[in-house]
Amino acid sequence: MTASRGPALRRPVRVGVIATMLTGVLLLLCCTGGTAAFFLSGLGGDAEDGDNLAGWGCGPVRPVDIVGELPRFAEYGDAQVRNAAIIIKVGQDMGVPSRGWVIALATAMQESALRNLANRAEPESLSLPNEGVGADHDSLGLFQQRPGWGSVAERLTPSYAARKFYEKLVKVRSWQRRPLTVVAQQVQVSAYPDAYAKHEELASKLVNALAGGAARTVEINGKAVCDAAERGEIAASGWTAPMPGDVGSGFRTASRPSHHGVDIGAAKGTEIRAAAAGRVLVADCDPDNRNRRDCNVDGYPDKGGCGWYVDLLHAGGYITRYCHMVVQPRVTVHQIVAAGDVIGQVGSSGNSSGPHLHFEVHERNNRKSSGAVDPVPFMRERGAPLRAAE
Known part of the structure; x- marks a missing residue:
């Protein structure tokens, strides 16, 4: 078979952000x-469960420790990485497939830069533990949720905010296969829906670091299987x-x-x-x-x-x-x-x-x-x- 060097650019293409065994x-x-x-x-063999994935190239998928020492990221401080760990841990506790963790992180990265934000439009929030003050209407917390999502105290509780996000996420049709931007927008209804896409790769890296390579896994019969996308499944990374x-x-x-x-x-x-x-x-x-x-x-x-x-x-x-x-x-x-x-x-x-x-x-x-x-x-x-x- 002889493959080309790739087609020449015969016309301008507008490029914007948008974001399967033969034997x-x-x-x-x-x-x-x-x-x-x-x-x-x-x-080369049958995949095992999450405790036996090291030989598959991504390491054991493990429960996230939100208390102990966490890996460092140049893009985020310790508090932000811990918030990311909380988001992943809630997803794990709820049984949400790891693709959901990536989507949730990318959403919170866009909405709050992984900071638990208060808001002057909600004065009560200023007296509660927070990591800065936002200015988006009356939105609060990691996902910038408005009053319909819960009380002020609830929306400023990272675990609560993450749970509410996942509850809505899993109701989105075909959410594991569709573009992250489309899925996140159906949950958040943001004024800037295309903005989520730029965080997908870093969100995957956070999931890999915090959960033992989980962004390189797929969910099969309730088990995390590493590097199995060749069989037609979609890895948590979206590929x-x-x-x-x-x-x-x-x-x-x-x-x-x-x-x-x-x-x-x-x-x-x-x-x-x-x-x-x-x-x-x-x-x-x-x-x-x-x-x-x-x-x-x-x-x-x-x-x-x-x-x-x-x-x-x-x-x-x-x-x-x-x-x-x-x-x-x-x-x-x-x-x-x-x-x-x-x-x-x-x-x-x-x-x-x-x-x-x-x-x-x-x-x-x-x-x-x-x-x-x-x-x-x-x-x-x-x-x-x-x-x-x-």
Whole structure:
């Protein structure tokens, strides 16, 4: 299979904040035109419960200690980190899946910077324990909740405020798969709904640090399973593997320094899923080296182009690219997709000599090759590993 270097920027794209097992061996023509073996299997064993996750790359998911010494973060002081621990602990006590902890933290980070804020519009609050004075109407506490959420004293009690947030969160339809911004907005009804997205990555890091890597886990039958997003589940970080399978041709190898993504082998027609919630930037046929748009036929080496492909924009300015689809993508430009939504099918269009998914990750809203990063460590860190063929 031969993958393109990625489509050229043929037109300006407005980038804003928005914020799935085959078993056996397939012998496929790889991206250098040679042959590579792709061992399509699971993660190498059955996942255990939260006490036995260290070997899965994220450590044991543990109850949060809100009393003892907590890790330090450059972005927050001790009191703020302790408030984060309280939010996570309440979620754990309520049995809310760990994705909910990430959403709750990102929300409180936006609303109060994790500070328990009083408000002069609620004079009683000034005499109660607080960590500063806010100025948003009569909003109080970590989540800036207004009177309908509870009394002044209740809203200034971090554990109460977190519990009320979770109670409403779990009633939001498909909340574990939808964009964090959309879910948080349905709970909070904020005047600035897009603002939550920028906190998702740091919120995941807080959850990992305070709960033993929990943002890299998924919930299966009530158990926390680490690094299992390859099976189609959504990790608490909000990411999932775009499809099952092993990585064959890697990122910018010595023999292929301009290969700005990785290739995942799969049979033609295998469904490709959005690696995270996001907005469709591009869903198009990438012209070949002769500027021909013939993506409905299989490609060949040195043809050039991604064939049928999709670019998705995710929270934090990350962009994922999915190349060589067999037919026109199932999504359209500007469409909002949830993590795990099917966006297309594996094919061999464009610069390809066999069916596979060419998958790229870009940072800083940069669709060019200069913005590309290695998808393997990127996805592993988010609990959605791409398996490297052995």
